[in-house]
Structure formats: C-alpha cells, structure tokens
Amino acid sequence: MKELIRFGLKRRCFNKTFLVSQILLVVLLGCALNLDKIAHFFGFSNAGLLPLSYGEIITQDRQDQAAMFGFVLKQDTELKVIETDTGFSVSGSQSLDTIARMKLQAYLTSIHQNAFLAQRHPNVTELIMEYENVEIDYQGELSKPIGRENFVFMVLTAVYFMVLNFAAMTSNEVVGEKSANVLDMVLSAADVKSHYFAKLIGGWLTMAIQGTFTLGVFAFFTYFRNQEDLGKGLLSWLSQFGLVERDILSFRMLIAKLELDVSFSFTILLCVFFLFFGMALIQILMTIFASKMKSAEEASILQGPVYIFLLILYYVALSQNTASRLSSVFGKVASLSPITSMLFMPMRLLSSSVSAQEIVLGFLVVSITLVIVISIGQRLYADSVRQSHPLRKLLVKNQTK
C-alpha cells in the first residue's frame, strides 16, 4: 500500500500540470495580497473611499466634503442617504462597521450643522440641542455589524470548492485507470484492498500537501506585505467591498479581531474535523460509484448530479446562515446529519453556541457513518473492480449446499 500511495502522490504532484497549477497559485496569491497595488495600477484611484449616493447634484465642494470623511459621492450606489423631515435615512444591503458608521455619522452631522447654522433660531437652548443632535435612521442590514459572519462565508466558499475538487480527483483517477486497463496490471501485483485504501489516503494526502503549500505561499506573501506596510493598503482596499472592517489597519489587528483565543481555536479545529469528515464521505462515495463506471464519460454523468447536490447544499447552507435559523430544528438536524453536517455544524459553531452533547453526537454520527461507508465501500469497490456480484456468490453457495 505504501508503494501505491507513494506512486499516486508522485503521479499527482510531480508532473507538468501540477507544476503549472502551483505556479498559477503562487501568482494568484501574490496578486491577492497586492490587490490594492494592482487596483491602483489599473486606475482605481478611489481606494479607501466608500461610494455613497446622496443628493442629485454632485458638486466639487460636496465631493471634497464627502472625501474628508472617507466617502465618494456617486449616483445609485449601494449605500444611500435620503434626507427626511427629522434627519437622515441610510439604507444598504450590507452592514457597516463601526468606523464607517462613525464616519457617516460625522459626515451627516456636519451637513446637518452647516444647514442648521444657515437658519434663524428663536433661542440658544434650542439651537444647542438641535445643532448637536441629528437623527440618523439606519435601515435593513445596516443595523447589523460585520463580525465573524464574513469569516463563515469565506470558510464555506473555500470548503465548497475543496469538496468539488478533491472528491472528484480520486474518482476520476479510478475511472481513468479502469478505462485505460491499467488496473489489470496494478491489481496483478497489489491487492484490491490496498489499492482502495491507497486511493483514499493518497487523495487525503494530496489535499494536505496542496493545503500546506497554499498556506506556505500565503504566509510567504503575507510576511512580505507585513514588512512593507503591515497590510494596511490591502486591508483598506478590501474594506471597500465589505470584506474586512474599515477600522482594521494591519494584519495584526485582523488576527486580533478574529479573537483567536483557545476557545475559538478549538471551534476552528472542530470545524476542520467536520469539514474533513464530510469531504471524506463524499470522496469515498464518489470513488465507489466511479469503480462501477467503465469510462470517463460515464463518470462525468455521475459527477453532474453530485455537483448539483453540493451546489444546492451550499446555497441552502448560506440561506440558513443566521443564528436564529441555525438554531431551528432544521438547522440542528442538518448539523447532526452526515454530509450536511460538514457545512451546518461549522456554521453553527461559528455563529451560535452549540452544546457539548450536540458536538459529541454530531461527531459520533459522522464517525460511525464514515467507518460504515469505508468498510462497505471496500467490499463494493472490490466487487466492482473484480466484476463479481455478491448475490451471485450467495446463490451459488446455496445451490451447492
């Protein structure tokens, strides 16, 4: 089995395609950690300014005033300010972080004060009261602060693509070997059981190698970006899109904001376990199904519904990504069921509190399922590869008796 794993890894990781993909990955990560510079290079000069829609006529004076508070005035932006009888109404589909909210508050207060000073006022008390107080009505999502939900979103997206990639990798390999008749030669020298486990372990190790390499490259670029400007330029550029909070000005602050204490680290560890178990389940199921296929065409037909299922699961998970929904019966059942738990349990762990009993139960369910699937899968895989039918063997045995 050791040789099969070594050989599989060598074939996957030491070829031109893999090398090109890794170079591409290095380039992509390098670009990702220097997005602000790239944006600047291509002329996106408003980096750091939050687009805001306020008023119909945008004069240079108004634009300058807005820029002082970190805004750029545009027509029909996502963030809208409307003047009301009592003050301002602010609407938008994304939540605002504390700093952005404070800046908006300051900007709107300054507008209110400028307008107020231009009017006549009956007495000083009223002047002071109304001058200082401006009513700002935040609507919809704007009332919600950015927190770990963004982090959850990023984790979910990463998981989704990892599942798609790695679950299909092993199954494609099995179909490829079967259709190219390579299995005949391999299985004349190695037993089916070793081959099955080598495929699974090889797939997981490839994932680990890829993950480690990605993290290494990420750490490399982060280190150099940190040396350059502590990541300030990138983070403030990303904050335009609501990906990080506007008050985070360095990588250190970002890490501090994530509050990576022992408890949260343990939560992340739990998330990783659930994700891994879910991915492993999908990988094994796809490998077993692939062993029954005769050609790559058949395998792609099989992969279609699996991708659709994963896509549906992903969107359902996203739609349920609020503390109240995740605490509902559906959220709880999904977080304890095999496969769905790889998305729902991490979401629950990151968004709300999950009892220790539920975590243990979830672990037991997914672990037992994994053991059962691996052991049944081993037999099904052997039967598929060796073209035997378990029922026929049973019939033959009964007939001989």
Add this chain to the structure above:
Amino acid sequence: MLEVNGITKHYGKHTALNDCGFTVRKHEILGVCGENGSGKTTLFRCLMGLCAMDEGEIRYEGQLIPEGVRHHFGYLPEQRSLYTDLSIEDTLIHYGRLRKMGYDQIDRRIRELYSIFDFKIPGYTRLHALSKGNQQKVQFMAALINDPDVVILDEPFTGLDYMNLKKTQDFLLELARQGKCILISSHQYEELDAICTSLLILRKGITMGFGNLDRMKTEEGSCTIRVNASVNVIPHIKEDEPVTVIGNAIHIQTKTPQRAKRLLNSLSREEDVRDLSMERIKVKELIKARCDS
C-alpha cells in the same frame, strides 16, 4: 504444478466460463486457444484474481490459492495497461516495488530483462514515445519483473515484428526450461504450435479439449502430405482423402499417421518427386476439428 478445477464465471446471464479445469506442470507451456469470446481472457483474469470466480478453485504446488494477489504469478494483459506518461524505468520500478522487491533487486532485474529482450531504449524515455511493439516489450518486462513461477500471457505476440517474435518465443522456451509454468493465449496458432507442450481449447466458455499437444495431434490422427512432383500422384491417393493444390504443391490429407507414412513411402519411390514432406495436423486444424466435433 498449477491445478485449476471447475472455474465458472458468469457476467449477468452470460456464462463466460463453464466448469473449466486443467493442469500445467513445471517446464510446460499451455496454449489457450479459441475464437473471440471463448473465455480465454476471463480465464486468465480469474487465475490472476482480477475477476472473481463464481465457482472453482486454483491450486499451486498443491496449496489452494486464496483471493488476493498471486505473488508467484506474472501477468501480461491483452491490452496496453501502462501509464503512458511514465518513463520505462519508473514503470518497471513501480511494478517491482508493488511486488515488494528492493531497489537493488529491481535494478538488477531490469538490466537482466533489458538484455533478454535486447532492449536498447534509455530508461528515462516515456512510454507514449515508444512504438506499439516496444510498449508491449515494456509491459512484458513489467509482468516478469519479479521472476514469477507462473507466467500468464494474454496475446503476447501482438505488435511484435518477426525478429522480436522469435526472440520472445526463444525466451519463453528458456523460461519453460527454467521450470516455469507458462500459459499463453494467441490467435497466431503457428507460433503457439512451435512452442506449446499442451493445449486448452475453449468455445463459448466450454472446454472443447485439453491435453498434451503431441497426444492430441496423434489422437486427431489426421496428417498432411505435401508433394511437389511432375508425376501423377493420383494413383497413390485413396478416394476419401481430400486433396488441395497450393501453389506448385499438392496437399493430401490422411486420416491416420500410419496411412500418411505408407503414402510417404510410396511417393518417395517415385523418381520425379521434387519435394516431399509430412506434417501432422496443425493447431488451427486441431481447434477446428475439436470445435466442429
């Protein structure tokens, strides 16, 4: 000795192999013959454990072989079954390692096989860059990397030119001399005729004949006298003996070897006979005769 008893294999409702049994002793080369779909490959796959038997047992040196890898067996599949993106050396090392061989041992064996097959292509060459015949040679070497006691070869002569075919035949005869049990399937019956010691004839999964090739030929009896002469040979021939003219030669088929010898004697006395020879029944005719019966 390899003993095979009552192998039966079904694919759905189709019976690919029905109660097939035979033995192959050391130093023997068994030719497995039959038309397409007769069950030759299925038989080999069952022997190698690549295909689960529905019934039957396989014994080697008296020991029942369990499911799993046949460590004493080497197998050359009918189709190209190699990773074509690998180099020759990597391929052979991989199969050697799978057979639990050490790197030094593999290295020695590769050099040995290179010399046996008179293979001169550098080890770093990738398989997709090789010709069909050379790919076949590499596959052959991979099958023999662990110097197996039982060698199972499914269509080994496919893609080989005349020189390589002869070399392969000589090599197989040498393997047999070393005491290996060899099983070969091929549609190139003349090549089998030249090296096989015994024959297994299959038809639609059913065994139509098995035994020592010499004995089977004798049992079948029929012989061919090939004569090239300017005299009239008709008076020497019996009415029920079929005669065919191929080129300048007349081929006379006799029912028994005794009759063939008598005919040979009488024809040899003729003065104008330029060429005279006697051939026993060929494998191709033997198969036809057995299948027709």
